[in-house]
Amino acid sequence: xxxxxxxxxxxxxxxxxxxxxxxxxxxxxxxxxxxxxxxxxxxxxxxxxxxxxxxxxxxxxxxxxxxxxxxxxxxxxxxxxxxxxxxxxxxxxxxxxxxxxxxxxxxxxxxxxxxxxxxxxxxxxxxxxxxxxxxxxxxxxxxxxxxxxxxxxxxxxxxxxxxxxxxxxxxxxxxxxxxxxxxxxxxxxxxxxxxxxxxxxxxxxxxxxxxxxxxxxxxxxxxxxxxxxxxxxxxxxxxxxxxxxxxxxxxxxxxxxxxxxxxxxxxxxxxxxxxxxxxxxxxxxxxxxxxxxxxxxxxxxxxxxxxxxxxxxxxxxxxxxxxxxxxxxxxxxxxxxxxxxxxxxxxxxxxxxxxxxxxxxxxxxxxxxxxxxxxxxxxxxxxxxxxxxxxxxxxxxxxxxxxxxxxxxxxxxxxxxxxxxxxxxxxxxxxxxxxxxxxxxxxxxxxxxxxxxxxxxxxxxxxxxxxxxxxxxxxxxxxxxxxxxxxxxxxxxxxxxxxxxxxxxxxxxxxxxxxxxxxxxxxxxxxxxxxxxxxxxxxxxxxxxxxxxxxxxxxxxxxxxxxxxxxxxxxxxxxxxxxxxxxxxxxxxx
RNA sequence: GGCCCCAUAGCUCAAUGGACAGAGCAUCGGUCUUCUAAACCGAGUAUGUAGGUUCGAUUCCUACUGGGGCUACCA
Numbered sequence: 001x002x003x004x005x006x007x008x009x010x011x012x013x014x015x016x017x018x019x020x021x022x023x024x025x026x027x028x029x030x031x032x033x034x035x036x037x038x039x040x041x042x043x044x045x046x047x048x049x050x051x052x053x054x055x056x057x058x059x060x061x062x063x064x065x066x067x068x069x070x071x072x073x074x075x076x077x078x079x080x081x082x083x084x085x086x087x088x089x090x091x092x093x094x095x096x097x098x099x100x101x102x103x104x105x106x107x108x109x110x111x112x113x114x115x116x117x118x119x120x121x122x123x124x125x126x127x128x129x130x131x132x133x134x135x136x137x138x139x140x141x142x143x144x145x146x147x148x149x150x151x152x153x154x155x156x157x158x159x160x161x162x163x164x165x166x167x168x169x170x171x172x173x174x175x176x177x178x179x180x181x182x183x184x185x186x187x188x189x190x191x192x193x194x195x196x197x198x199x200x201x202x203x204x205x206x207x208x209x210x211x212x213x214x215x216x217x218x219x220x221x222x223x224x225x226x227x228x229x230x231x232x233x234x235x236x237x238x239x240x241x242x243x244x245x246x247x248x249x250x251x252x253x254x255x256x257x258x259x260x261x262x263x264x265x266x267x268x269x270x271x272x273x274x275x276x277x278x279x280x281x282x283x284x285x286x287x288x289x290x291x292x293x294x295x296x297x298x299x300x301x302x303x304x305x306x307x308x309x310x311x312x313x314x315x316x317x318x319x320x321x322x323x324x325x326x327x328x329x330x331x332x333x334x335x336x337x338x339x340x341x342x343x344x345x346x347x348x349x350x351x352x353x354x355x356x357x358x359x360x361x362x363x364x365x366x367x368x369x370x371x372x373x374x375x376x377x378x379x380x381x382x383x384x385x386x387x388x389x390x391x392x393x394x395x396x397x398x399x400x401x402x403x404x405x406x407x408x409x410x411x412x413x414x415x416x417x418x419x420x421x422x423x424x425x426x427x428x429x430x431x432x433x434x435x436x437x438x439x440x441x442x443x444x445x446x447x448x449x450x451x452x453x454x455x456x457x458x459x460x461x462x463x464x465x466x467x468x469x470x471x472x473x474x475x476x477x478x479x480x481x482x483x484x485x486x487x488x489x490x491x492x493x494x495x496x497x498x499x500x501x502x503x504x505x506x507x508x509x510x511x512x513x514x515x516x517x518x519x520x521x522x523x524x525x526x527x528x529x530x531x532x533x534x535x536x537x538x539x540x541x542x543x544x545x546x547x548x549x550x551x552x553x554x555x556x557x558x559x560x561x562x563x564x565x566x567x568x569x570x571x572x573x574x575x576x577x578x579x580x581x582x583x584x585x586x587x588x589x590x
Numbered sequence: 591g592g593c594c595c596c597a598u599a600g601c602u603c604a605a606u607g608g609a610c611a612g613a614g615c616a617u618c619g620g621u622c623u624u625c626u627a628a629a630c631c632g633a634g635u636a637u638g639u640a641g642g643u644u645c646g647a648u649u650c651c652u653a654c655u656g657g658g659g660c661u662a663c664c665a
Contacts, residue, residue, distance in 0.1 A: 030606065043608055046645060056645080080609055081645070125665080166664060268665090294663065303593075307662040317665045346594070347660050371596090372658085409628050447603070450595090452658085454602070463628045465614035466603090473628055481625050522606075534604075537613080544630065553625050568625095590628085 001096065001107055002517045004031065007040055007069070007086065014066040018059075019048065029086075031515070037079065038087035039511055045082035056082030088514075090507055094499040097510045101496045101570050106577055108517040110152030118156045118328050118363075119145050121340035122260070125162035126247040126267070127171045129193050130254055130391040132381050132455065133342075136370050139441050139583060140449055141340035142260045143529040144368070146581045151524055156332050160324060161251075161267030163244065165317075167196070169226030171243060172236055173218070174199040176225075188246040197387075230272075230314060254391055258437065259583060271323040275315040278323045279308055287358050297355050306351045318352060325356045329363055336364040338527065343369040343450070368527045371452035381455055399436030401461045402469075406432065406590070409463070423589075434585040435469055436461075441584050442468025446533035466537045468584055471575060474540045476590045478572040482565075485553040489569040497562035505546040509567055512542040516574050520581070529582055536578045543571045 008026045015022035025044035032041045045063060049056035060078045067076065074087040100107035121141020124134045141157070149155045174195030175184075184191040202218045229236040248265075255261070279295055282288035288297050288308055295309035297318070308319045328337060339349060349367035356365060375381045383389045406428075423431075443460035446467075447453050463469045482489050501507040519535035522528075552568055555561035576586050 027606090028608090030608090033605090033609070033612095037609075041608085046608080050645065083609065123665095162665065291662090296662065301592095304660090304662055310663040312663080314663080316663070318662095320665090343595070344659060345665080348665085350594095369595095376602095378657095405628080451603080452596085456602080459602075459615075462615075467614090469628070473626085477626050477629080484625055526606085530604090534613095541613090547625080548630060551625070590626090 001109065001514070002521060003072075003088070003514055004029065004040065004518050005521075006072070007042075010067060010069050011042060011044070011063070013068070014063055015044070015048075017066070018062065019051065031518070032085065035508075037083070038077070038085040040086040040088075042076075042084040042086065045078075045084060049082060060084050088511060090501050093507065093510045093514065094501050096514055097501075097567070097570065098496050098499045100513065101493055101566050105150075106516060106570070106574055107514070108150070108520060112152075114152050114154060115335040116154040116156070116332060117148050118158060118332055118334040118337040119148075119340065120158055120160050120324075120338065121145075122255075122262075123160040123162065123341070124251055125165065125167045126251060127163075127167040127192070127243070128196055130251055131388040132373050132391060132394055133388070135391060135394070135440070136373060136444055136449070136453065137340045137342070138255075138258065138260055139444055140368070140370060140529060141338075142258070142583045143445055143532075143581065144338065144340065144524075144527055146583060147520060147524050147529065147532070150581055151520060156264065156328075156334065157262045158328070159262040159265040159267075161265060163247075163267035164230070164269040164272060164320075166223065166226050168229055168240060168243070169222040169224070170196055170199045172225035172229065172239055173222045175239060175243075188243075189250045192243060192246060193250070227312070227314065254395075257395060258441075259585070266324075266327075268317075268320050271320050271327065274323040274327070275319050278319055278326065279315070282308065282322070282355075282359065285359060287355060297351070299351065306348075306355065318348070318355075321352050322356060322359065325352075325361055325363075325365070326359075329361055334363050336366060338366050338368050340368045340370070343371055345369075366527070368449070370449040374452055374454050376454055376456045378452075378454065395437060395440065397457065398440045398461070399432050401457060402436035402439065403428075403432040405461055405463060406435065427589075431587050431590050434587050435472060435590065438468035438472055438579070438584040438586075440468075441582060442471065442533065445529040445582050446537075448530050449528060466533065468579075471536055471540060471579060472584075472586050473590060474543065475572055475575045475579075475586045476588060478543075478568055478575070479588050481552055481568055485565075487565055489565075489572070492562070492566045492569050496566055497559065499566060500560055500563040503550055505542075505549045506564070506567065509542050509546040509571065512539050513567075513570055513574060516578070532578055532582060536575060539571065539574060539578075 008029045011029050012022050012026035015025050019025060025048055028044040028047070029040060029042045032038050042063070045060035046056045048063075049059045052059060057078055060082045064076050064078065064084060069076075069086075072089055072092045074089055077085045077087075079085050096107070119141055121144075122134060122138040124130050145155050145157045171192055175192070178195055178198055180191060183194075199218065199222065203216060225236060229240055279288065282297065283290075283295065288295050290296075291298075291305070293311040294307055296305040296307050298305045306318045307316050308322070309315055325337065328334060341349070346367060346369055349365075353365040353367075373381055381389055383393075439460040443455075444453060460467060461469070463473070479489075481487075499510065501510050515535065519531055523531035546567065550564055552561065552564040555564055579586050
């Protein structure tokens with residue numbers, strides 16, 4: 001249940017006679033900033049006082065008198081200039097937590113009405129090795145898909161591969177001029193990846209981002225290979241078809257490892273046959289016009305127009321993106337299309353969405369933007385030899401570090417003369433993988449996506465603070481209680497024992513558990529997975545306080561023991577589910 | 591040049607227009623015959639500058655300073 005929504009609903013009722021439109025005032029019910037002020041607080045009396053011309057505290061008094069919430073709240077207190085402090089009844093909390101324990105969805109209701117979201121994320125260029133730049137889009141997009149789906153929305157995920165662009169010109173040039181046939185036969189992906197880097201290396205020294213240099217013969221040759229491909233050249237098309245499976249296998253290997261799945265993988269090449277019609281339609285509607293031999297969508301004063309057909313007749317990404325919007329709209333009838341893409345494309349999406357709307361698209365279009373991945377010192381991430389780190393190497397490194405940290409911790413926590421608990425090699429590999437990848441994902445997702453993100457392996461592996469490992473450890477430590485006490489946690493979930501909340505730490509834990517849905521709703525509304533990690537971190541800290549102060553297996557009475565076991569189990573389930581919604585695994589033992 | 595984004599503690603980051611701006615790291619000091627010490631407890635420092643709107647501003651507006659980005663034939 002979403003406690004906040006319930007409170008806002010009750011305030012809405014209480015405010016109905018006081019003001020014409022109570023909605024904005026009801027929305028001023030928020031979770032309390034400080035535990036001293038209770039669990040929630042209503043801030044509407046101050047602004048209402050202004051509107052009604054009465055002292056805020058008087059208004060607050062009137063609201064409190066009209067409120068009907070005795071069933072879930074203690075009597076509200078008016079404080080300061082007119083804050084209304086709300087404190088949940090402990091017996092109500094206990095009943096809600098018990099109900100939560102019985103529910104597979106942990107008390108999280110399905111949204112009404114459900115909406116259909118198309119989410120566009122990851123979208124790598126298939127001919128290049130995936131690098132660290134693709135990481136954020138992939139894991140943020142995956143987390144949002146999981147989150148929206150869990151809340152009851154219909155989600156269509158679509159990986160808009162760059163499978164038709166200039167990078168294939170590079171591959172074609174490399175294959176024709178530089179390939180090692182034996183190496184290609186043995187391992188085509190590796191050879192193609194090598195060729196890509198080899199050709200790039202022969203470009204005149206330029207930054208990746210700096211665009212083309214017509215004076216560079218190698219670049220020019222690559223561009224011509226691309227043009228031939230797009231023009232339907234039989235040989236280049238044959239090679240493209242031959243390269244594709246290998247390229248796809250390469251990126252799919254990473255998706256499998258990251259546990260990321262897509263409903264559809266419709267790359268740029270898929271839309272190629274539609275592009276001419278898109279341009280025609282835009283011209284007919286008067287949205288596009290001819291300029292300097294090219295077709296453009298003009299912008300306002302001083303702003304650069306969007307090019308949709310180049311002077312040489314080739315189409316651009318804007319054309320493909322418009323075709324994509326048209327296709328998605330027709331095929332899936334979404335309420336919203338989300339693009340999980342780098343902040344640098346903000347302007348492009350602004351223009352694109354504007355054009356799409358004028359073209360008749362009614363779905364909500366949103367650029368879910370995120371900041372750059374930088375190294376610790378704030379500069380672009382580079383390998384020792386100056387290249388962009390490949391994603392696979394990055395993940396290997398993370399898993400390797402997880403193994404090292406784990407081994408070090410195990411040696412340290414094993415008393416002299418004692419043997420560390422033996423674990424099977426296979427179990428250990430699983431732990432390293434889950435912990436290593438979890439650290440990478442959590443470090444990224446826990447940051448506000450709008451900010452630039454400093455990729456710091458030492459820190460994400462530090463196992464202290466708000467990290468994936470901490471959360472996984474909190475889960476594993478919790479599960480160990482059940483092993484130790486020989487208690488089957490499943491037995492606590494059907495017809496659960498009454499919940500007893502006598503100690504403040506028990507009550508605090510219950511209140512925090514009940515906020516799970518609130519955090520998910522908020523994260524989904526803002527498309528910010530970091531709200532989920534913040535919640536989990538708060539939950540873990542609250543649980544720590546409980547765990548320190550409330551003996552579970554050695555509780556004073558059998559009833560208290562059952563109640564605390566239930567709180568433990570519920571905490572573990574919320575952590576596990578929360579991590580799962582972020583695409584992060586948890587292990588029973590670590 | 592034009593347009594956009596960012597600026598919070600020594601460092602990395604939070605904060606849905608609300609009460610005394612929160613965490614983590616680092617630093618210092620405490621907790622292991624007691625359910626996993628990868629843990630817990632305690633201790634100090636911050637909203638770039640100048641204005642404005644508001645009962646109330648880290649949050650909204652304006653200017654400035656500093657950093658980053660985009661700026662039609664790459665995506």
